[in-house]
Amino acid sequence: MALLGLSPPGLAAGFATAAVTALWAARRRRRMLEELAAWIDGIAETGRGSRPEDLEEGLDRQVAAPVLRLTRRLRRAERRGRTVRHLLESLIDAFPDPVLLVDGGREVVRCNAAAREELGIAATPLPLDAVIRDPGLTAALDAAIREGRHSQVDFTPPADPRRRFSARVGPAETEETERAAVLVLREVSEQVVIERMRSDFIANASHEIRTPLTSLVGLIETLRGPARGDPEARAEFLELMAEEAARMQRLIDDLLSLSRIELAASAPPTETLALAPLVRAVADKLAPRARAAGAALEVTIADPLPAVAADADQMHQLVANLLDNAIKYGAAGGRIEVSLEHLERAPAAAGPVAGRSALRLCVRDFGPGIPPEHLPRLTERFYRVDRARSREIGGTGLGLAIVKHILRRHQGHLSIDSRLGEGSRFCAWLPVASG
Numbered sequence: 183m184a185l186l187g188l189s190p191p192g193l194a195a196g197f198a199t200a201a202v203t204a205l206w207a208a209r210r211r212r213r214m215l216e217e218l219a220a221w222i223d224g225i226a227e228t229g230r231g232s233r234p235e236d237l238e239e240g241l242d243r244q245v246a247a248p249v250l251r252l253t254r255r256l257r258r259a260e261r262r263g264r265t266v267r268h269l270l271e272s273l274i275d276a277f278p279d280p281v282l283l284v285d286g287g288r289e290v291v292r293c294n295a296a297a298r299e300e301l302g303i304a305a306t307p308l309p310l311d312a313v314i315r316d317p318g319l320t321a322a323l324d325a326a327i328r329e330g331r332h333s334q335v336d337f338t339p340p341a342d343p344r345r346r347f348s349a350r351v352g353p354a355e356t357e358e359t360e361r362a363a364v365l366v367l368r369e370v371s372e373q374v375v376i377e378r379m380r381s382d383f384i385a386n387a388s389h390e391i392r393t394p395l396t397s398l399v400g401l402i403e404t405l406r407g408p409a410r411g412d413p414e415a416r417a418e419f420l421e422l423m424a425e426e427a428a429r430m431q432r433l434i435d436d437l438l439s440l441s442r443i444e445l446a447a448s449a450p451p452t453e454t455l456a457l458a459p460l461v462r463a464v465a466d467k468l469a470p471r472a473r474a475a476g477a478a479l480e481v482t483i484a485d486p487l488p489a490v491a492a493d494a495d496q497m498h499q500l501v502a503n504l505l506d507n508a509i510k511y512g513a514a515g516g517r518i519e520v521s522l523e524h525l526e527r528a529p530a531a532a533g534p535v536a537g538r539s540a541l542r543l544c545v546r547d548f549g550p551g552i553p554p555e556h557l558p559r560l561t562e563r564f565y566r567v568d569r570a571r572s573r574e575i576g577g578t579g580l581g582l583a584i585v586k587h588i589l590r591r592h593q594g595h596l597s598i599d600s601r602l603g604e605g606s607r608f609c610a611w612l613p614v615a616s617g
Contacts, residue, residue, distance in 0.1 A: 274294045275294045275295045276295075277294055277296060278296055279296055279366055279367055279368045280293070280294065280296045280297035280300045280301055280366070280367040281293065281294045281296070281297060281364065281365070281366050281367075282297050282310075282313075282364070282365040282367075283354060283362055283363075283364055283365075284310055284323055284327075284362060284363045284364075284365055285307075285327075285360060285361075285362045286327050286360060286361055286362065288309065288310045288311070288320070288323065289306075289307045289308065289309055289310065290303065290306050290307060290308055290309075290310055290313060291306055291307045291362070292306060293306060297367075300367075300369075301313045301314070310323070314337075314339070315339075315340060316335070316337040316339075318335045318337055319335050319337055319349055319351070319365075322334075322335045322349070322351040323351055323363045323365065325351075326351045326352055326353045326354075326363035326364075327353065327361045327362060327363050328361070330353040331353070332350075332351065332352045332353070333350075333351050334348065334349065334350050334351070335348075335349045335351065336348050336349070336370070337349065344371065345369060345371045346369070346370050346371045346374045347367050347368065347369055347370065348367075348368045348369075348370050349365060349366065349367050349368075350365075350366045350368075351363055351364070351365055351366075352364050383563055383564075386563065386564040386579075387433075387437065387564070390433055390564065390578070390579070391430060391433065394426035394427070394429045394430045395426075395430070397422070397426045398423055398426050398427065401419045401422055401423050401426075402423070404419060405419055405420075429578075432578055433578045433580075436578045436580040436581070436584065437580070439499065439584060440563075440580060440583060440584050440587060443496065443584065443587045443588055443591060444587060446493075446591060447587065447590060447591045449591075450491070450591060450592065450593060451491050451492050451493040451496075451591070451592060452491065453491070453492070453493070453494075454489040454490065454491055454492070454615045455489060455490055455491075455492040455493075455494055455497060456487070456489050457487065457489075457490055457492070457497065457522060457541060457543070457612070458483050458485060458487050458522060460494065460497055460498060460501065461481070461483065461501055461520065461522050461543065462481060462483065464498060464501040464502050464505060465479055465481045465501075465505065465520055467502075468502065468505050468506065468509065471509055472505075472509050472513060472518055475509050475510075475513035476513055476514070476516065477509065477512070477513035477514075477515065477516055477517055477518050477547070478516065478517045478518070479505075479517075479518050479520065480517060480518070480519050480520065481520045481521075482519070482520070482521045482522075483521070483522045483523075484521075484522065484523040484524065487522065487523075487524050487541060488524060488539070488541070488614045488615065489614070489615050490541055490592075490612045490613065490614060490615050491592070491613075491615040491616075492592055492612065493591075493592075496588045496591070496592075497588075499584065499588065500584075500585050500588045500589070500610060501543065503581040503582070503584055503585050504543075504545040504585060504608050504610065505518070505520065505545055506581060507545075507581050507582065507608070508545050508546075508547040508549075508606075508608075511547070511549055511550075511606075512547020512548065512549030512550075512605055512606060513547070513549065514549045514550065515547050515548025515549040515605050516548060517547075517548060518545065518546065518547050518548075519544075519545070519546040519547075520543075520544070520545050520546075521542075521543070521544045521546075522541065522542070522543050522544075523541070523542055524539070524540075524541055524542075524614070525539070525540055525541075525542060526539055527539070528540040528542070528611055531597045531609075532595050532597065532611040533595035533597070533611070534593065534595055535593070535594060535595050535611040535612070535613050538613050538614070539613070539614040540611050540612060540613050540614060541611070541612045541614065542609055542610070542611055543609065543610045543612070544607055544608070544609040544610075545607070545608050545609075546605060546606070546607040546608075547605045547606055547607075548604070548605040549605050549606065550602065550603065550605075551600045551601050551602040551603055551604055551605055551606055552567055552598075552600040552602075552606055553567070553602060554600075557598055557600060560582050560598060561582045561583055561585070561586040561596065562583065563579065563580055563583045564578075564579035564580065565579060566579050582596075582608075585608075585610065589610055589611075589612070592612055592613075593613055594610060594611050594612045594613065595610075595611045596608065596609070596610055596611075597609045597611065
């Protein structure tokens with residue numbers, strides 16, 4: 183009996199057609215699943231993949247929709263990751279200190295712009311020893327890579343012992359998840375020099391004060407003891423005590439003056455000043471001292487002169503210090519020349535004022551001159567060519583240091599020329615006031 187009114191041949195044909203259709207559908211579904219698997223694998227590996235055509239038509243939406251959402255999220259995450267990586271690389275490149283990423287093989291695999299410029303790194307990777315060699319730094323890097331330890335190391339490059347660096351070392355990972363270390367360098371040479379200068383200043387100042395103080399203590403003990411009843415000795419010792427007290431007073435005044443100048447160094451003067459009357463006034467005041475020392479003071483001023491932006495008190499101190507220095511150390515030459523003139527374009531000897539409109543104040547003596555090896559250090563605090571003679575004539579060793587700092591505040595420059603047996607010339611260059 184025929185099923186549902188179909189004859190046996192028709193029924194067989196129907197079953198065959200259904201079987202072929204089911205087989206074709208199964209093969210298509212299998213192919214779609216393979217393409218889907220390949221797509222998901224591609225997304226997992228690279229964040230990208232070839233999306234199967236007609237995915238939502240060939241696959242149930244309950245599977246296709248989550249996959250599509252996952253793909254979109256992964257792509258957004260990838261874009262955010264690229265943005266963050268680019269931002270971090272830009273920040274590290276803008277960092278003023280050298281930054282290096284060192285892998286487990288002690289090779290520099292990444293570095294920022296400061297490291298490339300400061301350490302001369304042309305390309306990475308390269309061995310760390312080709313850039314920096316220091317046993318302490320190597321040990322700190324090994325500890326960061328193997329033990330995850332943070333540390334800080336100070337070192338001096340063997341190729342340049344004048345420089346000093348502080349290195350911060352910490353653990354990191356490379357993109358291949360291998361252990362590595364981040365090395366951040368900071369040059370501290372200037373801080374070391376400043377600290378040394380501070381220590382030297384304290385030592386020198388203490389020594390300068392201790393010398394007259396020791397003399398005063400000795401004189402007082404003598405007056406209390408053996409010279410108690412000796413009027414002549416008492417008068418002589420009191421005169422010596424007054425000299426030593428005056429010496430300490432001069433030293434303290436110069437130290438306070440230098441301190442005030444340094445405090446005002448970041449605020450250039452804004453008022454304008456006619457320098458010619460000030461130079462004449464200071465020269466007239468010191469002319470008797472020059473004559474007493476056996477030198478004639480000759481002043482030459484090329485009028486008219488433009489004004490300069492200057493602090494009147496500090497300019498008075500600058501001119502007085504230059505003249506005082508010439509009288510103390512160059513009066514043996516018989517004369518001291520003071521000149522003030524205007525130059526439209528200052529020469530190279532004017533340092534930072536070169537090429538600008540400037541006034542040049544020069545004080546020249548014809549004394550014994552200064553040995554060339556001493557010239558670079560004349561403006562250092564407490565530096566003296568002849569310490570014994572300087573103390574004998576009442577020098578504090580701070581006069582030229584004060585001149586240098588005054589000119590620095592006024593954006594000027596001090597040039598020094600000297601020849602043995604021919605005397606010395608000190609020139610202060612000051613830029614002309616604009617406007």
